[in-house]
Amino acid sequence: MFHKALTDIFPDPPTDLDPEALDEARVPEHIAVIMDGNGRWAKKRALNRLRGHKAGIEAVRETIRCASDAGVRYLTVYAFSTENWKRPDDEVVGLMNLFAKTMLAEVDGLDEENVRVRTIGDLSLLPEDTRAAFGRAWDQTCGNTGMTLNVAVNYGSREEIMRAVRAVADAAVAAAGRGEARDVTPELFERGLYTAGIPDPDLVIRTSGEHRISNFLLWQVAYAEFYVTDVLWPDFDRYELLRALLDFQHRDRRFGGVR
Numbered sequence: 001m002f003h004k005a006l007t008d009i010f011p012d013p014p015t016d017l018d019p020e021a022l023d024e025a026r027v028p029e030h031i032a033v034i035m036d037g038n039g040r041w042a043k044k045r046a047l048n049r050l051r052g053h054k055a056g057i058e059a060v061r062e063t064i065r066c067a068s069d070a071g072v073r074y075l076t077v078y079a080f081s082t083e084n085w086k087r088p089d090d091e092v093v094g095l096m097n098l099f100a101k102t103m104l105a106e107v108d109g110l111d112e113e114n115v116r117v118r119t120i121g122d123l124s125l126l127p128e129d130t131r132a133a134f135g136r137a138w139d140q141t142c143g144n145t146g147m148t149l150n151v152a153v154n155y156g157s158r159e160e161i162m163r164a165v166r167a168v169a170d171a172a173v174a175a176a177g178r179g180e181a182r183d184v185t186p187e188l189f190e191r192g193l194y195t196a197g198i199p200d201p202d203l204v205i206r207t208s209g210e211h212r213i214s215n216f217l218l219w220q221v222a223y224a225e226f227y228v229t230d231v232l233w234p235d236f237d238r239y240e241l242l243r244a245l246l247d248f249q250h251r252d253r254r255f256g257g258v259r
Contacts, residue, residue, distance in 0.1 A: 002027075004069045010242055017242055022070070026249035028202035030074035031067060032224070034216055035060070037208030037232030050094040055234035057102055066238040068115060068147040070245065074198055075149050076120070078216050082156030085125075096126060099153065100133040107137045114146030120194035121155030150198065157218040164192030195220055203248045205241075207233045225251045 002009070002024050010019035035056060042052030060077060067075045080095060103117075110117055117137040126134075134151070168184055190196055200220045206212075209230040213221065227244045229236070 001071045002069070003071060009066060009069045010238060013239055013242070017239060017246070019242060022242065022245055023249050024071060027071045027245060028225075028248055029072070030076070030199050030201045030203075031072055031244075032076040032078070032201040032204045032217055032221065033063065034078045034204065034206040034210075034214060035233040035236075036206060036210055038234060040208060041232040041234045049091050050098070052234060053091075053095060053098055057098070059233050059236045060102075061106065062238055063236065063241055064110070064115065064147075064149060065113070066241050068113060070241075072147055074201075075147060076152060076195075076201065076217070077150070078152045078155065078214075080121075080153045080155070081215060082122075082154055082159055083215065096130045100127075100130045103133040103137050107140055110137070110149065111141050111144065114144045115141060116144040116146065116148045117141045117151065118148065119151050119153055120160075121153045122159070123154060125154055148198070150195070152216070155194070155216075157213075157215045160194055161219060163194075164189050167192030190219075193219065200224065202253075203227060203244065205229070205244050207231055207236050223253070223255050225253065 006019040006022060010017075013019055038052035038056045039049045040052075041055060042049050045051075063077075064075060079099065084095075085092060107117065117134075117140075119134050119138070123131050123134060134153070168189060171188075195217070200222070201217060201224045203226075204213075204217075204221055204224045205227050207229055209228060211228055225248055227247055229240060229244070231240050
């Protein structure tokens, strides 16, 4: 259900977009976003990569507000992968500082908008200040009932799947041999995932024109629809999100069946 009038959510659309064509009954419940292209955006402007990441914060901010207003119940943003530690030290340190500063700056506004903030991934390797910022966001917003914002940080889907496997194995050991392999159901396995209790994404958006999943939600996106745009992440705005939503609502989702 839209939380604002479409003219308020999309006040100045390009001539080729009609916000009134958006069907509130077909807005995806869960959108996952692979935010790609910050570095290329900066390079095109002869800036360092961290400037690109800072520019991408505005796109994150606008996407959160617009998705919430449009009735999206869950938004998952891929902020930092387990592979991103391989980047230059100054970029990694800058990103960690940026996460902390941004989370602290934004949490009051998100709280006022009834957004619940949580993280998925292994936060144990993050600097203390960054962990504390995410912790404060969770503590302050955990009782909110609006859209849930999942920030995937130090997240890798293969690691997540192995974590779930270990949890299932530990449960079998605890059962002292009383369980059998056939007793392991998808529902039991999913309890060990970071996303336990969250519906699978309906729509995955990837910016910058790349056609890769990049170790993101491998289990959860089994039946998701994919939308790839050449737009670099810092240039992704509410109207680019509208394009993705309009494209999604024309998809015929069969989930392996025949229609």
